[in-house]
Amino acid sequence: MSSHMTSDSAKIMKPYGWLNTLYDIAKDHVFTYEGRNAIDSVLKTNLYKVFTYQSYKSSLNEFKNEAEKEIKRKTPEPTKKRR
Numbered sequence: 001m002s003s004h005m006t007s008d009s010a011k012i013m014k015p016y017g018w019l020n021t022l023y024d025i026a027k028d029h030v031f032t033y034e035g036r037n038a039i040d041s042v043l044k045t046n047l048y049k050v051f052t053y054q055s056y057k058s059s060l061n062e063f064k065n066e067a068e069k070e071i072k073r074k075t076p077e078p079t080k081k082r083r
Contacts, residue, residue, distance in 0.1 A: 021054060028053075 025031065026038035030053060031045040042050060 024057075025050060025054060028057075 022039065022042055026042045029038055031050065032038045032041045033044070036044065
């Protein structure tokens with residue numbers, strides 16, 4: 001799930017948060033086991049491992065967002081040339 005969700009889409013998706021998280025983790029194929037599809041693999045994985053991975057992803061996204069804000073804050077605006 002994107003951390004930049006609009007409030008309207010957040011309201012729509014809120015009831016399905018766990019399901020979207022499941023699909024999001026399954027797309028990463030971190031827990032995919034031979035003989036199982038990605039979603040079944042996540043469902044059969046230890047919940048603690050899944051939550052740990054989700055926490056890692058959330059922290060990484062938060063760090064990236066804050067780093068981008070800081071870069072934008074410290075990057076001077078280009079000056080426009082006058083004619």
